[in-house]
Amino acid sequence: MEGAGGGGSGGGSGVSYQRFPRVRIREMKDEYMKFELRDTDASMANALRRVMLSEVPTIAIDLVEIEVNSSVLNDEFIAHRLGLIPLCSERAMEMRFSRDCDACDGDGECPYCSIEFQLNVRCDSDQTLDVTSADLHCHDHRFLPVDVAQRALAAEAAGGYDAPEQRGIIIVKLRRGQELRLRAIARKGIGKDHAKWSPGATVTFMYEPEIHINEELMETLTHNEKLSWIESSPTKVFDLDPKTDQVIVADPEAYTYDEEVIKKAEAIGKPGLVEIYAREDSFIFTVESTGAIPAYQMVMNAIEVLKQKLDAVRLSDDIQDNDDQFGDLTRNIQGAAL
Amino acid sequence: MNAPDRYERFVVPEGTKKVSYERDTKIINAASFTVEREDHTIGNIVRMQLHRDPNVLFAGYKLPHPLQYKIIVRIHTTSQSSPMQAYNQAITDLDKELDYLKSAFEERISRKLRRVDMEY
Numbered sequence: 001m002e003g004a005g006g007g008g009s010g011g012g013s014g015v016s017y018q019r020f021p022r023v024r025i026r027e028m029k030d031e032y033m034k035f036e037l038r039d040t041d042a043s044m045a046n047a048l049r050r051v052m053l054s055e056v057p058t059i060a061i062d063l064v065e066i067e068v069n070s071s072v073l074n075d076e077f078i079a080h081r082l083g084l085i086p087l088c089s090e091r092a093m094e095m096r097f098s099r100d101c102d103a104c105d106g107d108g109e110c111p112y113c114s115i116e117f118q119l120n121v122r123c124d125s126d127q128t129l130d131v132t133s134a135d136l137h138c139h140d141h142r143f144l145p146v147d148v149a150q151r152a153l154a155a156e157a158a159g160g161y162d163a164p165e166q167r168g169i170i171i172v173k174l175r176r177g178q179e180l181r182l183r184a185i186a187r188k189g190i191g192k193d194h195a196k197w198s199p200g201a202t203v204t205f206m207y208e209p210e211i212h213i214n215e216e217l218m219e220t221l222t223h224n225e226k227l228s229w230i231e232s233s234p235t236k237v238f239d240l241d242p243k244t245d246q247v248i249v250a251d252p253e254a255y256t257y258d259e260e261v262i263k264k265a266e267a268i269g270k271p272g273l274v275e276i277y278a279r280e281d282s283f284i285f286t287v288e289s290t291g292a293i294p295a296y297q298m299v300m301n302a303i304e305v306l307k308q309k310l311d312a313v314r315l316s317d318d319i320q321d322n323d324d325q326f327g328d329l330t331r332n333i334q335g336a337a338l
Numbered sequence: 339m340n341a342p343d344r345y346e347r348f349v350v351p352e353g354t355k356k357v358s359y360e361r362d363t364k365i366i367n368a369a370s371f372t373v374e375r376e377d378h379t380i381g382n383i384v385r386m387q388l389h390r391d392p393n394v395l396f397a398g399y400k401l402p403h404p405l406q407y408k409i410i411v412r413i414h415t416t417s418q419s420s421p422m423q424a425y426n427q428a429i430t431d432l433d434k435e436l437d438y439l440k441s442a443f444e445e446r447i448s449r450k451l452r453r454v455d456m457e458y
């Protein structure tokens with residue numbers, strides 16, 4: 001389509017070999033998305049997957065100052081657990097990395113690169129007290145822990161009632177007399193630095209399978225042979241039409257490229273009963289977010305980040321200018337050799 | 339204690355060039371590009387895009403060592419082109435493809451979001 005890749009040689013600049021990928025969204029929820037990506041190749045699909053997992057930025061707690069900790073967990077254990085709590089990161093793309101920020105010294109509250117959280121809990125009863133993500137206090141509500149923000153929304157919808165059994169992500173449990181008091185700084189980061197910054201719970205893609213049944217050969221099978229052939233697939237890819245007794249492809253995407261049906265066909269002396277190809281220009285993506293940013297935003301941000309990466313690897317002008325001089329030189333040498 | 343900083347994996351150190359170029363001394367129209375602080379993500383898309391260019395006779399990349407945070411892209415072209423021209427073209431084409439993909443996604447997503455609004 002669009003005549004891309006035709007081109008031919010002819011030299012000179014400006015000949016484009018660009019592709020024009022197509023997208024179809026099958027399902028889109030805040031934390032989950034399934035879509036088809038067509039007319040591109042596995043390198044692009046994989047680049048997007050890799051960027052979503054490890055280079056789309058989010059916000060996570062990165063620095064913890066503990067004032068009092070008389071809990072059973074040591075300071076670094078608690079700091080680690082705080083880091084893993086997903087925070088709402090819708091603003092992450094426009095924020096700065098602390099190491100690039102020139103508006104602060106990088107270890108406190110800063111409007112460009114960091115957010116401060118306070119936690120102050122003490123148990124004074126005989127019942128065990130759970131310290132959870134809901135105890136993390138921050139004056140900026142755009143950076144609440146994901147589960148807290150969601151519960152607030154749900155409570156609003158339910159008329160102000162909060163389910164008591166859902167009280168956030170547990171950080172530590174306290175018994176009578178124990179106390180936890182700390183200050184935490186959340187920063188922008190990427191999954192490549194530490195997995196706590198990855199917005200992706202899982203990001204996968206599969207090649208779209210193309211299944212061709214040899215109908216003529218299939219008709220030479222008895223009803224029971226058909227059934228046992230269908231059963232040979234570990235996932236439910238094929239089915240039997242109850243009316244016509246024909247084998248049909250019930251769900252091509254259930255196929256896991258296990259080749260069991262092909263082996264089965266050979267075992268019953270019917271090689272070529274089915275042919276299955278993986279379409280190399282067509283992918284089905286599944287994106288699951290931790291909730292830090294919505295799944296669709298993860299995809300959009302991945303495209304943006306990949307664009308920025310490509311921009312960064314462009315040749316600088318001075319390299320190109322230097323080479324032009326060399327170019328003349330080599331042309332001269334070449335001329336002499338001829 | 340003496341562990342290297344984690345950001346060394348993706349922050350180009352001061353005084354280091356992001357991309358450097360080295361012409362092959364024996365083969366005409368062949369060159370290597372060393373790209374600092376990049377990995378398979380960039381290496382593989384650039385290589386595959388270069389393969390779409392009929393003037394590219396060879397294009398490959400390698401990650402020399404998992405603890406050396408750089409990739410080396412090697413390109414050999416016909417006399418109709420040059421490694422530098424092919425490299426630039428590949429990046430431009432990828433960038434345009436992503437622009438196209440971005441607007442395709444934007445359109446699809448806003449359509450989905452509008453539908454969700456209507457359900458409420």
Ligand SMILES: [Zn+2]
Nearest residue numbers: 101104110113
């Ligand atoms: Zn700052």
